[in-house]
Amino acid sequence: MARVLSIVLAGGEGKRLMPLTEDRAKPAVPFGGSYRLIDFALSNLVNAGYTRIAVLTQYKSHSLDRHISRAWRLTPMLGHYVASVPAQQRRGPKWYQGSADAIYQSMNLINDDGPDIIVVFGADHVYRMDASQMVAAHLESGAGVTVAGIRVPRKEAWQFGVIKTGEDGVMIEDFLEKPADPPGLPDSPDEVFASMGNYVFSADVLCQALERDAHDESSRHDMGGDIIPMLVEQGRAAVYDFKRNEVPGSSERDRDYWRDVGTIDSYHEAHQDLVSALPIFNLYNDRWPIFSANNQLPGAKFVSGASVRDTVVSPGSIVSGASVDSSVLGLNVHVHDAASVQRSVLLDNVRIGTGAVVRNVIADKNVVIADGALVGVDHDEDRRRGLTVSEGGVTVIGKGVTIG
Secondary structure, eight states: OOOEEEEEEEEEOOGGTTTTTTTSSSGSEETTTEEHHHHHHHHHHHHTOOEEEEEEEEETTHHHHHHHHOOOOOGGGTTEEEEEOOOTTSSSSSSOOOOOOOOOHHHHHHHHHSSSEEEEEESSSEEEEOOOHHHHHHHTTOOOOEEEEEEEEGGGEEEEEEEEEOSSSEEEEEESSSSSSOOBBBBBEEEEEEEEEEEEHHHHHHHHHHHHHHHTOOOOOIIIIIIIIHHHHOEEEEEEGGGOOOTOOOTTTTTEEEOOSHHHHHHHHHHHHHSSOOSSSSSOOSSSSOOOOOOOOOEEETTTTOOSOOOOOOOOEEESSSSSEEEEEEETTTEEEEOESSSSSEOOOOOTTOOOOSSSEEEOOOOOOOOTTTEEEHHHHHHHTTOOOOTOOOEEOTTTEEEO
């Protein structure tokens, strides 16, 4: 079997998710009640049998480092690890200049491990994927790099980096950045491949490409923007159709689900995908579990005639005589009598006071919404309070804020 090293790129700032990223890296943003965004990439790798994982961090990494140290302790006796690796300026007095430069500056990880294959995944997408199937496809194709591609309608191609393949539907001919009118797929003219930001490299090919890129002063030193186009030009890049991936326990409804939660609206929408009776993305697939920290908290409790519908409620939370609908409640959230919460995401330790009304809100940790307060009801009032209101009408309350 090929020796595989996994590298997870977790250094992004996540500016479009402000204020959720005001004091944490984007991969450390909580998701789904009990998880962090990075848990999805790490779970996909570990479930696939890849248990030597380096996580490259840079911006505001403390909460991410702490989460990895608490939640991701593998078995060192067998050589398994998830290691958080900060920027170390190994190539001179500079921080990471891009995702490719992050790996180039961390080349010691590759030299020490001596892998045949290097799996490079992003740290901030929500999905399930058996990475071993992508590695098998890579080895079968003989390509230098294989890029994961998800099928999207041609009319939506302007939102993505699009992969143009040859007639075989495998080898990549070109990368098109947000094209207005791209060619369709050979087997589906109304669809295109959008890059998922996940790559499988032959180790020698990646090392050579990184070395060449490092000496190119015109490069942005980005994996998707520079390294992949370089290998496409050399005829050494292939695409892996995400639709081919078979994850145990997946249904037809959620088998090829993938969501980039890079904006407030997409983050909110992804939570709505979790909460229905037949969710678009099923957190309860125990054949391909999403792992995270084991929090020592009591079970959730509903008392005094609480009404809770289509909602994920995490351990330690109490809903007392309140109405909660189509929402996700994080750890240790308390919703008090006669309060109403709809289509909202409440992160850990949020307190909703008696009679408060909360609509289409994302409340970060330790937020307090006082008795009778209205949030998400009048957006002009929300803005006057200094709150963020997204284009899609989602009100965001930053960490530790009290709304009177």
